[in-house]
Every structure is written in structure tokens, then in C-alpha cells.
Amino acid sequence: MNGAVFALAVVALLGLIYWETAGYMARQLNQIVVEHAEALEGGGPEHLPDRIRQAVAADARHIEYYGLFSQDGVWIAGNIHALPAGLPMDGNPRQIHVHGLQPGARALVTQTPWGETLFVGHDALVLSGLRAILINALAISGAAILLLGLAAAAALSVPPLRRIENLREASRAALEGQIGVRLPVSRRRDEIDMLAGLANAMMDESERLLWEVKSVGENVAHDLRTPLNRLRALLYRVRQETRLEGAEREMIDQALAETDDLLVRFRALQRIGEIERRDRQAFFEQVRLQQVLDDVIELHEPLAEDRGVSLERDIQADVPTVSADPTLLFEAVSNLVDNALKFTPRGGRVRLRLVAREQGPRIEVLDNGPGVPEGERDAVLQRFYRAQRTRTEPGSGLGLSIVTAIARLHHFTLSLDDAKPGLRVALDCWPRGLGA
Structure with missing residues (x-):
């Protein structure tokens, strides 16, 4: 971006140089045309045709144009045999567009004191050459400066971008719960x-x-x-x-x-x-979630039978293993099932599901109890919070807080949803940010 701005600034500078130079050359041509006309008129009418012929003969570069015409428009002398159309006879030099002349040519038409019409013109050969030089310089230098500026900007932006990427990595680690991480600081102090x-x-x-x-x-x-x-x-x-x-x-x-x-x-x-x-990776291993859920069901089946609640299983067989602490994962799922059994009325059912999704395995605990209102689903994950519908039930309000802590330790996602009726608690067993 900075290189592009710099290149545009250089192009604008070259354009300004060309504009000022072209204006200066146009003013110089105007002065030449006026001086030639005054010199021709100053010698009197007797030898004016001869002076015009001499001026034409002396123009080795063929950039001077003269024409002398009678009062009725008949050509008398000069290398211009007809006046250009639309050129006022006021003696003021102006740009003319005539075939064979370079763009920017200047000329004037004036009436001599003795009634004849005098045309004096000057081709813009020098101005055209200068224009070509400036345009070529503008194109070449503009392209070179643009390429060099972009290359320099890219080279200069690599270290800051690398540092910003390091900051992003450190910030991501902090967001994932690594409390002791800090952003890197260099010696530049910028x-x-x-x-x-x-x-x-x-x-x-x-x-x-x-x-x-x-x-x-x-x-x-x-x-x-x-x-x-x-x-x-x-x-x-x-x-x-x-x-x-x-x-x-x-x-x-x-x-x-x-x-x-x-x-x-x-x-x-x-x-x-x-x-x-706890050290996040100290006790991690590849865990078969099917075995964890089987152990949880085996532990809670007597409690479910005692409460008169049906404990169902829906465990997919081909779910891949996950890197986790098996003891903590068992504790988390056990807490979820225990909560579901506690709040499901007699005759109800609790279902423990394990499904393989595109991002990874998902554990779900569904019940047909009173559920949790949508406005309280984030709050019940906090310590000591008790939902309005379940405050009369025994408990400490810390069961889901323990599950939340375990999910955070593994970078898993815990979410609550409506089971219609009841509550669906889902534990997505893949790192946050890698799925939908």
C-alpha cells in the first residue's frame, strides 16, 4: 500500500513536470511567433514578400510557416498558400491543428497597416520531442518505482507480519486458557x-x-x-x-x-x-469413548433403576479415539448423567449418545425432565447457580461447573439445548475453533 502511494506520488510529480514544461514551451513559441510577425512588419510594405521568402529559405529545420495574402485573400508569398479555417485575425498566437504540424503548434493571423493579411506559425517539433521523452520517462520510471516500491514494501512488511502472527498465536493460547502465556516483546520498542x-x-x-x-x-x-x-x-x-x-x-x-x-x-x-x-497434557492418552460411556452406564444403572428412570444408550461403534484424560472424561460424563437422573421424574428416561460428526466425536446426554430455560443455560454453567425450576432439589450447583472445568482443560465445547421436552447437554470432543 505504501509503495503504491509512493508510486502514484512520483507519477503525479512527473505529470506536474510535464505540465509545467509544456506550458513554458507554449509560452516560448507564442513569443517567437509574435517576434517574427513584428520583425516582418517592421521593414515596411515594399520588400515584405522578399523578407518572407528569405525567412522561409533560412528555415533549415522546416518548422517556420509564413503566408502573405492580399485584401481579397489572394496568396502573395510564403510556404502557406491558404489560411487555416477558424483562425481569428486578431494578432494573438494560439494553438492550431493542421495536418502535417505537430500537436502544440502555434500561429497568429494579423492584418498589416497597409491592409494585407500576414500569417506566422511555428511548428512544435521540440515540444513533441519533449512530450515523447517525458511520456517514456513517466511510463518507465513509474513502472520501475511501482515494482521497486511494492517489492520494498513487501520486504519491509514481512518482519512486522511475522511479529503480528506471533502475537496472534500467543493471544490464541491465552484465549484457550493458558493463563501464564504472554505476548512476545522485541528490543525495538516500537x-x-x-x-x-x-x-x-x-x-x-x-x-x-x-x-x-x-x-x-x-x-x-x-x-x-x-x-x-x-x-x-x-x-x-x-x-x-x-x-x-x-x-x-x-x-x-x-x-x-x-x-x-x-x-x-x-x-x-x-x-x-x-x-x-492440572497439567493439561500430563495424563492425556488416546481414549475410546465407547468404553468411557459403558463404564458410566454401568455405574448409574442401579441409581436409575432405584429412581424409576430408564437409562438408555445410543453408542455409535465406529467413533474414533480422542486425546484426553480418561479419568476426568469419565467424571465429566458421570456428572452429566447424574444430573439428568436427578432432575428426571419417575417414569422418565435419560439417553446417553455417542455420535461421530465431521469435526469429531460428540457425547450427548438427553432427558425428558423440566429442562433449563434458554436464558439460564449459560448461567447454570457457573459455580453455585441453580436454575429456577430446580432450586428445590438437593445439590450444590457445582456439578456442571466441574464438567465445564474439564471441558476447558481439554479445549472441548460444552453446550446446552432444548430436547423438546427436557434438556440436551452436548460435549463436543474436539478442540474449539476447529469445527462449526
């Missing part, structure tokens, strides 16, 4: 480095705040587990060793249940922290 430095500073501050928030939750969960376990043990001891009956015993039982619920939540928070801190 505008790109300034922007990269600002972005790195923002990422530093974001990472600091993120770890502060995470550490607060994890530390609270860790620090409170011990006193909660002691509290539960104390409540259980009171329940076992006392003879409380009626309302007092119900309060003890309720306190034990609330303590157990708190412990479940703290364990889930610690589990999410463990997943997020």
Missing part, C-alpha cells in the same frame, strides 16, 4: 511492542486477580473442611449418645444434613481447583 507490553500488563493483573479469587475460595474450602468435619462428628455424637426425640432430634438431623451439604460443596470447589491447576 508501537507493536508498546501494545504488546500493555496487553501483557493487563494479563499480569488479570492473572493476579484471578488467582486471588481462586485462592480465596479454595483456601476457605480447605480451612473450613476440618472444623466442619469436627462439627459433623460432634453432631453425630450428640445424635447417637443422647435420647432426644421429636423436634429436637429433627433439628439435629437437619443440622447433620446441612453440614453434609456444606462438605459436598467444599469438596466440589477443591475438585474444580485441582482440575484447573
Whole structure:
């Protein structure tokens, strides 16, 4: 782009040079024509024809044109035997277009004091030559400058483009959840480095705040587990060793249940922290998803039977393996099935599907329970959020958060959709950005 702008600027400069030069030469030709006419008239009428013949004879380059005509238009002398049509008889030089003359030729027609008509012209041979030289120079230099400018611009743009590509790669890694990645900064300290430095500073501050928030939750969960376990043990001891009956015993039982619920939540928070801190590739291997889903169904079949819910399977046999942590993948699918069984009413059904799509394998868990409203589907993936329809059900609101953390660790995509009726939860087992 810069090379093209530079080339256009040079072309415009050459055009301006040609325009000014052509204007200067035209003014010079006008002056020559006027001076010749004045010189011919200044010698008087007696020998004017002879002076015209002498001027024609002295023109070795054949660029001077003269014509003398009587009052009734009869030719008297000169190498012009007829006046050009449309040329005013006002004595002012102007451009003429006559066959045989170069473009830009100048001439004037004037009436002498004794009544005769005098024509004086000058061919633009020099101006035509200059025009050809300038046009050739314009074409050659313009093409050369355009090619050289584009080549130089391409050569100069390669390092910045390479640096921008490095920035894109680093930014993509940051978007994929690699918190410690930073944008590369060179020693040039130019505008790109300034922007990269600002972005790195923002990422530093974001990472600091993120770890502060995470550490607060994890530390609270860790620090409170011990006193909660002691509290539960104390409540259980009171329940076992006392003879409380009626309302007092119900309060003890309720306190034990609330303590157990708190412990479940703290364990889930610690589990999410463990997943997020885990080395992304440390436990990855090629995993057969069919085997993972078979294990999940085997684990949950007794629970489904106890709840009066039909647990169905629809597992495609030729699904390719994926690179994943099998333990975490089993935990994610198990949480999804457990959620579906929890919210599906007795007599309902939960179906576990495995299908091969063009981008990769997809795991789906479908139920015909109350589902999740469209406006809450993103919110239920957040920690502690409970959908309005299911807030009366037991749970911590962290099951889907654990699944989200596992999906993020693998760069998989977790999505919720309407099963009409019920809920469809899909886990796309291919890296984000590589599919539709």
C-alpha cells in the first residue's frame, strides 16, 4: 500500500513536470511567433514578400510557416498558400491543428497597416520531442518505482507480519486458557511492542486477580473442611449418645444434613481447583469413548433403576479415539448423567449418545425432565447457580461447573439445548475453533 502511494506520488510529480514544461514551451513559441510577425512588419510594405521568402529559405529545420495574402485573400508569398479555417485575425498566437504540424503548434493571423493579411506559425517539433521523452520517462520510471516500491514494501512488511502472527498465536493460547502465556516483546520498542507490553500488563493483573479469587475460595474450602468435619462428628455424637426425640432430634438431623451439604460443596470447589491447576497434557492418552460411556452406564444403572428412570444408550461403534484424560472424561460424563437422573421424574428416561460428526466425536446426554430455560443455560454453567425450576432439589450447583472445568482443560465445547421436552447437554470432543 505504501509503495503504491509512493508510486502514484512520483507519477503525479512527473505529470506536474510535464505540465509545467509544456506550458513554458507554449509560452516560448507564442513569443517567437509574435517576434517574427513584428520583425516582418517592421521593414515596411515594399520588400515584405522578399523578407518572407528569405525567412522561409533560412528555415533549415522546416518548422517556420509564413503566408502573405492580399485584401481579397489572394496568396502573395510564403510556404502557406491558404489560411487555416477558424483562425481569428486578431494578432494573438494560439494553438492550431493542421495536418502535417505537430500537436502544440502555434500561429497568429494579423492584418498589416497597409491592409494585407500576414500569417506566422511555428511548428512544435521540440515540444513533441519533449512530450515523447517525458511520456517514456513517466511510463518507465513509474513502472520501475511501482515494482521497486511494492517489492520494498513487501520486504519491509514481512518482519512486522511475522511479529503480528506471533502475537496472534500467543493471544490464541491465552484465549484457550493458558493463563501464564504472554505476548512476545522485541528490543525495538516500537508501537507493536508498546501494545504488546500493555496487553501483557493487563494479563499480569488479570492473572493476579484471578488467582486471588481462586485462592480465596479454595483456601476457605480447605480451612473450613476440618472444623466442619469436627462439627459433623460432634453432631453425630450428640445424635447417637443422647435420647432426644421429636423436634429436637429433627433439628439435629437437619443440622447433620446441612453440614453434609456444606462438605459436598467444599469438596466440589477443591475438585474444580485441582482440575484447573492440572497439567493439561500430563495424563492425556488416546481414549475410546465407547468404553468411557459403558463404564458410566454401568455405574448409574442401579441409581436409575432405584429412581424409576430408564437409562438408555445410543453408542455409535465406529467413533474414533480422542486425546484426553480418561479419568476426568469419565467424571465429566458421570456428572452429566447424574444430573439428568436427578432432575428426571419417575417414569422418565435419560439417553446417553455417542455420535461421530465431521469435526469429531460428540457425547450427548438427553432427558425428558423440566429442562433449563434458554436464558439460564449459560448461567447454570457457573459455580453455585441453580436454575429456577430446580432450586428445590438437593445439590450444590457445582456439578456442571466441574464438567465445564474439564471441558476447558481439554479445549472441548460444552453446550446446552432444548430436547423438546427436557434438556440436551452436548460435549463436543474436539478442540474449539476447529469445527462449526
